[in-house]
Amino acid sequence: MSLINLLDYGSVLIFAITGALVASRAQLDLVGFAFIASLTALGGGTIRDLLLDRNPIFWIDNPTYLAVAGAAALAVFFSAHLLESRYRTLIWLDSFALAIAVAAGAAVAIGQDQTAVIVILMGMITGCMGGLMRDVVVGQVPLILKQGELYATAAFAGAAAAATGRHFGLDPLLSLSACALISWILRAGSLALGWHLPVYKSTPPKV
Amino acid sequence: MSLINLLDYGSVLIFAITGALVASRAQLDLVGFAFIASLTALGGGTIRDLLLDRNPIFWIDNPTYLAVAGAAALAVFFSAHLLESRYRTLIWLDSFALAIAVAAGAAVAIGQDQTAVIVILMGMITGCMGGLMRDVVVGQVPLILKQGELYATAAFAGAAAAATGRHFGLDPLLSLSACALISWILRAGSLALGWHLPVYKSTPPKV
Amino acid sequence: MSLINLLDYGSVLIFAITGALVASRAQLDLVGFAFIASLTALGGGTIRDLLLDRNPIFWIDNPTYLAVAGAAALAVFFSAHLLESRYRTLIWLDSFALAIAVAAGAAVAIGQDQTAVIVILMGMITGCMGGLMRDVVVGQVPLILKQGELYATAAFAGAAAAATGRHFGLDPLLSLSACALISWILRAGSLALGWHLPVYKSTPPKV
Numbered sequence: 001m002s003l004i005n006l007l008d009y010g011s012v013l014i015f016a017i018t019g020a021l022v023a024s025r026a027q028l029d030l031v032g033f034a035f036i037a038s039l040t041a042l043g044g045g046t047i048r049d050l051l052l053d054r055n056p057i058f059w060i061d062n063p064t065y066l067a068v069a070g071a072a073a074l075a076v077f078f079s080a081h082l083l084e085s086r087y088r089t090l091i092w093l094d095s096f097a098l099a100i101a102v103a104a105g106a107a108v109a110i111g112q113d114q115t116a117v118i119v120i121l122m123g124m125i126t127g128c129m130g131g132l133m134r135d136v137v138v139g140q141v142p143l144i145l146k147q148g149e150l151y152a153t154a155a156f157a158g159a160a161a162a163a164t165g166r167h168f169g170l171d172p173l174l175s176l177s178a179c180a181l182i183s184w185i186l187r188a189g190s191l192a193l194g195w196h197l198p199v200y201k202s203t204p205p206k207v
Numbered sequence: 208m209s210l211i212n213l214l215d216y217g218s219v220l221i222f223a224i225t226g227a228l229v230a231s232r233a234q235l236d237l238v239g240f241a242f243i244a245s246l247t248a249l250g251g252g253t254i255r256d257l258l259l260d261r262n263p264i265f266w267i268d269n270p271t272y273l274a275v276a277g278a279a280a281l282a283v284f285f286s287a288h289l290l291e292s293r294y295r296t297l298i299w300l301d302s303f304a305l306a307i308a309v310a311a312g313a314a315v316a317i318g319q320d321q322t323a324v325i326v327i328l329m330g331m332i333t334g335c336m337g338g339l340m341r342d343v344v345v346g347q348v349p350l351i352l353k354q355g356e357l358y359a360t361a362a363f364a365g366a367a368a369a370a371t372g373r374h375f376g377l378d379p380l381l382s383l384s385a386c387a388l389i390s391w392i393l394r395a396g397s398l399a400l401g402w403h404l405p406v407y408k409s410t411p412p413k414v
Numbered sequence: 415m416s417l418i419n420l421l422d423y424g425s426v427l428i429f430a431i432t433g434a435l436v437a438s439r440a441q442l443d444l445v446g447f448a449f450i451a452s453l454t455a456l457g458g459g460t461i462r463d464l465l466l467d468r469n470p471i472f473w474i475d476n477p478t479y480l481a482v483a484g485a486a487a488l489a490v491f492f493s494a495h496l497l498e499s500r501y502r503t504l505i506w507l508d509s510f511a512l513a514i515a516v517a518a519g520a521a522v523a524i525g526q527d528q529t530a531v532i533v534i535l536m537g538m539i540t541g542c543m544g545g546l547m548r549d550v551v552v553g554q555v556p557l558i559l560k561q562g563e564l565y566a567t568a569a570f571a572g573a574a575a576a577a578t579g580r581h582f583g584l585d586p587l588l589s590l591s592a593c594a595l596i597s598w599i600l601r602a603g604s605l606a607l608g609w610h611l612p613v614y615k616s617t618p619p620k621v
Binding site for chain 3: 230240241270284346
């Protein structure tokens with residue numbers, strides 16, 4: 001199994017769990033769980049593949065991804081009641097899925113010899129779009145729009161690390177690990193410690 | 208006219224009417240009606256065609272589909288006030304459109320000799336995505352997320368029937384009819400008689 | 415630089431500003447500004463390119479578009495507080511972006527020798543979809559659904575002018591200028607003077 005596959009499986013699994021958790025908050029049935037789980041888990045990579053004109057789409061080429069998403073939906077359906085706080089679980093799992101998916105997206109673009117800008121964007125799109133669709137479909141404020149949290153920024157920094165590593169000829173395993181780690185540390189630091197960039201304030205600065 | 212075309216026309220017509228009914232609830236003008244009608248009617252099949260890399264997209268290849276959607280929008284614009292309950296009309300028409308569109312999506316995937324899993328998914332995507340986009344754009348809770356109703360499940364069962372029929376070499380007309388019928392019966396039974404699968408409950412089961 | 419590029423740059427720049435203004439209302443950080451700005455600015459043209467199977471997508475082919483969107487996000491981040499009314503600025507800039515993007519979308523379809531119907535639709539899709547995604551993602555009522563305003567209608571009229579100009583062999587510069595001008599005049603007249611088409615009323619007409 002190639003590194004790209006491994007990253008894709010990891011992000012599909014974890015994003016599927018977050019999608020199923022959202023489905024549990026909406027009290028859907030098992031097929032509804034699988035639907036939202038698949039949309040979340042496969043959405044970002046699908047958009048990436050459409051934009052890069054990869055054929056076939058990764059989960060049409062290899063339906064194991066669908067099995068992973070379905071299994072995650074099934075597991076959450078029967079176990080989510082064991083969680084103390086589904087929302088906290090959701091945002092923390094989302095942080096892992098984000099980090100891995102950014103690396104998966106960047107890896108595909110690197111494999112296509114795309115420019116650094118496209119590598120960074122494919123990392124961000126793969127990382128952010130599945131969760132964004134999950135949140136929009138169920139009518140919640142997307143995590144990416146939460147004020148004062150690093151989300152798109154975490155994806156950007158990680159993807160930029162992958163592009164930089166490629167530029168300096170680092171081993172892909174190393175630079176993609178750095179990518180995922182940087183994304184996750186920034187996102188986790190934002191969730192746990194309140195790290196953030198200055199946000200826009202409508203009042204004029206004091207100078 | 209092939210069977211696939213017939214199914215596509217049927218689902219485009221009925222989904223367009225549901226889109227126009229949603230536009231009437233938002234009190235749009237005639238072009239707004241046509242826009243939402245087209246998004247609803249053509250959305251699911253467009254995503255299917257993009258995912259399967261069909262070129263050109265079905266309504267670019269054959270603009271008659273657009274004419275059908277436009278005519279439906281026009282008809283609803285001048286007649287929706289005759290309906291006693293637009294919402295009831297909408298959800299019942301949506302059930303027919305869902306059933307036919309699932310068959311249309313499955314038929315395309317079968318025509319491409321895709322695996323059973325992809326046949327099922329293309330049925331579900333074609334059936335569910337147009338209505339989902341319609342509901343998300345106007346800011347309503349998508350029908351597919353209504354708690355305790357069969358929707359994704361109805362699409363899944365119908366699409367699975369189509370894949371099963373193909374596996375056993377049934378006549379396509381027969382297996383696609385079974386697909387549409389099963390999807391519709393499950394959805395209609397859910398609407399009229401309250402059929403549903405167990406939904407997720409956050410309280411632990413009693414055993 | 416070709417005429418199509420010029421139109422694309424213009425619509426990307428102005429739509430990016432509207433996206434960044436929406437991000438300022440949501441009080442995001444700089445990367446969040448760039449994300450929403452890019453989604454808005456590049457979304458419509460991306461859907462157009464996917465539907466027409468153009469490869470590569472325009473901003474993958476030419477990342478200058480991304481630089482334009484990023485620069486717009488940066489400029490808005492540091493200057494939006496100078497505006498008296500961000501919402502008024504947003505809807506007026508959106509009207510310019512709409513008009514230019516309709517011409518850009520129609521131009522691409524004309525360049526592919528598509529039929530008049532597809533030229534009109536690509537104009538409408540390129541003009542309307544970026545702003546629609548911007549509004550849906552942040553959970554606002556899309557401008558295109560505002561009751562009693564011309565929006566889809568303005569895009570339709572402009573795109574129809576471009577298709578008509580092509581039919582009669584007008585110079586592209588002339589017919590695309592007419593396209594943008596007609597779209598903008600209708601949208602601006604709607605905003606400033608209340609121009610509108612009859613909207614659907616649920617009460618029966620008086621005859």
